[in-house]
Amino acid sequence: MMFPKLFLLLSMVALFCSATEGSEATNSCPVTVCGSPGINSLPGRDGRDGPKGDKGEPGVGQRGMPGTPGPLGMVGERGAPGFPGQKGSKGDTGNCAADDCGLAISEKKAFQDQLDRIKNVLSFALGAKDGKKLFITKGDLMNLDQAKEMCGKFQGSVAVPTNAEENEAIKKLVNGEAILGLTDEKNEGQFVDLRGRTLTYQNWNDGEPNNDNFGENCVLFLKNGKWNDVDCSHTALAVCEFLL
Ligand SMILES: [Ca+2]
Ligand SMILES: [Ca+2]
Structure with missing residues (x-):
């Protein structure tokens, strides 16, 4: 009969499999006999970051464009003078020949004579010339700064008589009071002209200069020709x- 033979075969297989359980040869059991294969599970989680790698080699890309120029530096010290140049050639003869130059001199003398005549006319008209000075007034009343x-x-400059003759010339010209170009503003009592020169001639009125009220630093020419600080x-x- 077939049924008893099949039952006997299955019993032998089961006995064989049970004899091999717990031993190292667990896979020795034929798959076709032990059961169906298992199903793969889902992938595991990512592992931790690894250690930092070594520095890489320089890149091979193109160099960038040059930057803009920096600011100018400080001016350097002056250099040593150069060697003198060669002497130039002699220039051309001037236009003034010997006779012509003589004529130019005579013309110059004529011009000087004419100038002297003008000076004499002015001196006669003004009546105030003395030596090499000519005193002139336009009739304006001014203080020292305005006159200067x-x-x-x-x-010209504000009148300063440097001797008796010049003082007399001014007296005749103004026939009254005038401002002189003198001051002791810098050093009290030490009158100087407007260029700071010490006086070589003085003609103070009696009791002057008195620096009245501690504020008289300019000089007034009086009608009598004497001086008064004001x-x-x-x-x-x-x-x-x-x-x-
Ligand atoms: Ca004074
Ligand atoms: Ca005075």
Whole structure:
């Protein structure tokens, strides 16, 4: 009969399998006999970061564009002077020949004579020339600063008599009071002219200079030809002097 033979075969297989359980040869059992294969599970989680790697080799890309120039540096020290150049060639002869130059000199003398005549006419008209000085007034009443500015515009200076003759010339010209170009503003009692030069001639009135009220630093020419120190705001006839 078939049924008893099949039962006997299955019993032998089961006995064989049970005899091999717990031993190292667990896979020795034929798959076709032990059962169906298992199903793969899901992938595991990512592992931890590894150690930092070594520095890589320099790149091989193109170099960047040059930067803009920096600011200018400090000026260097002056260099040593160069060697002198070669001497130039002699210039051309001038236009003035010997005779012509003589004529130019005579013309110059004529011009000087004419200038002297003009000076004499001015001196006669003004009656105030003495030596090489010519004293002129336009009739304006001014203080020292104003007189200094006006005389300077005409390349003259405020009148300062340096001797008795010049003092007399001014007296005749003004016939009254005038401002002189003198001051002791810097050093009290030490009168100087407007260029700071010490006086070589003085003609003070009696009791002057007295620096009255501690504020008289300018000089007034009086009608009698004497001098008086006055406040610098004082105004009188402005007289300019010109060197001839
Ligand atoms: Ca004074
Ligand atoms: Ca005085």
